[in-house]
Amino acid sequence: MSSSLTKSASTSSTDEDTELRKGPWTLEEDTLLIHYISSHGEGRWNLLSKRSGLKRTGKSCRLRWLNYLKPDIKRGNLTPHEQLLILDLHSKWGNRWSKIAQHLPGRTDNEIKNYWRTRVQKQARHLKIDSNSAAFQEIIQCFWMPRLLRKIQGSPSSVMLSQNSATTQTLINHSSLLPQVSPNKGHVHTSEKTKSPSIDYLESMSDSHIPQILEYPTSDYNTVVKGCYNVDNIGYDMEAFSLASMVVPSDFEDSMGGSQLAENNGVGSAALVDSLWNIVDESWVVL
DNA sequence: AAGCTATCCAACCGCCGAAAA
C-alpha cells in the first residue's frame, strides 16, 4: 500500500496524470466521488472512474462508495441483535458475506467479514478449534447465541449468571426433553479432516462425560431474531437452531485455568457455562 | 519512554458469471 503511494509520489508529473492511485482515500477524492454519484447516480463504475477525475479504478470507487461513503452505512459496534444474526446466518450460509449483509441494514459485507475473522475466528483460535469444525459451530449455537439472546432480552438474572443461579440451572437441560442429536463424538470427528487435541479429548471421554445439552429458548429466539430481520424472512426458515449437543473441548479448561472443570456433573457444567459466559463477555461480545 | 505484539479494518487482488460487443 505504502509502496504504491511512494511510487506515485516519486513519479514524474506526466506519470501522475495517468497512473492510478492506490491506498487510503483522501478527503478530496471522497468529495469528488460523492459529488459525482449525487449527480449521476451509482453504477457504471469504470465510466465514473474516467469521467469523475478520480485516478482510481472503477472497482476502487465502487468499494469506497459501498463500504464507506454511502449515506445509509451504519457505523460503530455491531449490536447483539446483529451479532446474533451474523452467527445464525453464517451457520446456514457459510462465508456468503454479501448475502448475510442483505439482512443487516446499513452493514456491509466487508464489515461482517471482518467481524467474523477478527472476533469469531479469534475465539476459535483461542480455543484451538478449527472455526469451521462442527465442535466450534456447536459452541456458537449452544453457548454464544443463547448468551447474546439473553443480552438482547436484557434480563439481569441472565446477564449476571452465577454458579448457583436458577438461570444457570435452566441452561442445563435434560437430554430426553430435546430432539436427540446424539452425543456426537462421531459427529464431531467425521467433520474433521485431521484430529485436533480437542477431538482426542472427546474420544477419550467416558459416557458419564458426554457433553451436556443446553436448553434453548427457541420460541424466544424466534421472536427476537425475526424481529430484527429487515426483510420478510423470505427464504429464511426459522427452524434456526438445531439443538445440537454441546461438546466441551479440553482447551476451554486451559483457557479458564481449569479449576472448575474437574467435575462434569450438573454443578460442574453450570460452572462451565458460567465461565464460558465470562469469556464471551470479556473478549467477544461488544455492546 | 521505547520497543514489541496483537488487533482492527480499509483497501486491494484474483476469480467468476453475466451482459455487451
Added chain:
DNA sequence: CTTTTCGGCGGTTGGATAGCT
C-alpha cells in the same frame, strides 16, 4: 458463437493504533 468488459464476491494484506512488557 466467441471475446471482451464490467460488476460483484470472498480472500487476503498491511497500515494504524492500542495494549503490554
